[in-house]
Amino acid sequence: MDRRIAQVWRAAAAQALSAARTLTSENVRGMCNRLYYAMFSHAHALLIEAGKSPREHRGTWSHTKLPGFVDPHLRSYMRASKAREYRALLLRARQFREYADYHPGLFIESIAAIKLFDDVESTLGNYL
Numbered sequence: 001m002d003r004r005i006a007q008v009w010r011a012a013a014a015q016a017l018s019a020a021r022t023l024t025s026e027n028v029r030g031m032c033n034r035l036y037y038a039m040f041s042h043a044h045a046l047l048i049e050a051g052k053s054p055r056e057h058r059g060t061w062s063h064t065k066l067p068g069f070v071d072p073h074l075r076s077y078m079r080a081s082k083a084r085e086y087r088a089l090l091l092r093a094r095q096f097r098e099y100a101d102y103h104p105g106l107f108i109e110s111i112a113a114i115k116l117f118d119d120v121e122s123t124l125g126n127y128l
Contacts, residue, residue, distance in 0.1 A: 005059075006048040013042035014128045020117060025110035029100035032113055035120045036097035039090045042124055043070055050076050067091050089119055 016038035023031035043066055044054065050073050054061045061069060070087040071080075078086065096116055099106050 003049070006045045009041050009045035009048060010128065013038045013040075013045060013124060016041060017121065017124055017128070020120070025114065028108045028110055028113045031117060032093075032096040032100040032108065035116055036093040038120055038124060039093045040066065042127065043086075043090055046070075046074055046077055046127070050074065063094060067094070086123065089123055092116060093120060 016034045020031050020034035020038060023034065040063070044060065047061070047069055048054070052069065052073055067087050067090050070090060071083045074083040074086060077083075093116060096108065096113065099108055
């Protein structure tokens with residue numbers, strides 16, 4: 001797959017993470033959304049760099065299938081334990097995003113969202 005496409009995904013991840021930084025505990029839902037899309041975009045970049053190709057007609061992996069590709073295919077970038085941690089963080093970010101986007105009556109604790117932010121920033125900071 002074209003390295004340029006991976007760079008575009010990496011730039012999208014950096015933009016989403018940057019947007020999450022501007023959101024505060026007053027906008028936890030927006031922050032959770034941007035954190036997930038930072039992880040989603042970054043996972044695409046890593047998988048494409050590892051030689052994997054997403055769905056041809058859409059150019060992406062689905063939100064539900066992406067985590068299943070992460071663990072086995074990212075071991076060329078990181079130890080197996082780190083690939084599992086990356087997958088777990090992607091799943092946690094997706095869960096927060098789904099709560100934020102689809103369950104407006106559900107309270108999302110600011111402390112938990114800030115912990116997610118710290119974990120995503122720490123993880124992606126090693127790659128962006």
